[in-house]
Amino acid sequence: xxxxxxxxxxxxxxxxxxxxxxxxxxxxxxxxxxxxxxxxxxxxxxxxxxxxxxxxxxxxxxxxxxxxxxxxxxxxxxxxxxxxxxxxxxxxxxxxxxxxxxxxxxxxxxxxxxxxxxxxxxxxxxxxxxxxxxxxxxxxxxxxxxxxxxxxxxxxxxxxxxx
Numbered sequence: 001x002x003x004x005x006x007x008x009x010x011x012x013x014x015x016x017x018x019x020x021x022x023x024x025x026x027x028x029x030x031x032x033x034x035x036x037x038x039x040x041x042x043x044x045x046x047x048x049x050x051x052x053x054x055x056x057x058x059x060x061x062x063x064x065x066x067x068x069x070x071x072x073x074x075x076x077x078x079x080x081x082x083x084x085x086x087x088x089x090x091x092x093x094x095x096x097x098x099x100x101x102x103x104x105x106x107x108x109x110x111x112x113x114x115x116x117x118x119x120x121x122x123x124x125x126x127x128x129x130x131x132x133x134x135x136x137x138x139x140x141x142x143x144x145x146x147x148x149x150x151x152x153x154x155x156x157x158x159x160x161x162x163x
Contacts, residue, residue, distance in 0.1 A: 018135075020076065022077075025117050029118055061080075098139070099140070110131060110143065128145070
């Protein structure tokens with residue numbers, strides 16, 4: 001597969017997928033707590049999803065796509081194949097560790113976590129600058145202030161200042 005016409009790169013970010021136990025509950029969490037918006041959904045036929053995901057039929061896969069800016073989050077549910085409980089992930093587990101989301105008001109965002117089925121990891125509070133929470137299925141989500149971005153270097157596509 002190549003780049004889209006007009007692209008200057010041969011690879012482009014598509015989305016992050018998270019397996020969830022309850023689509024409605026997870027959608028509520030990501031929309032009400034983190035400001036995602038519903039985009040679209042897809043009931044994926046078993047003959048398409050099974051081989052790609054390496055899940056034997058019946059798969060019963062449904063994907064709900066949420067967006068926040070240009071970030072796409074895919075919530076995946078498997079009604080036919082069921083859900084395998086995952087061990088409680090920690091940051092030094094190999095693989096995907098967490099989502100990081102900058103918010104305007106950490107306190108106001110944290111206040112929405114429990115009512116939406118999530119968990120607040122109180123002992124991770126960095127004095128209102130950052131805190132870790134878990135979504136309803138235990139996925140780690142780091143909340144930071146927008147000030148966190150001020151520490152970043154210039155984006156790679158910005159011209160470097162002359163030497």
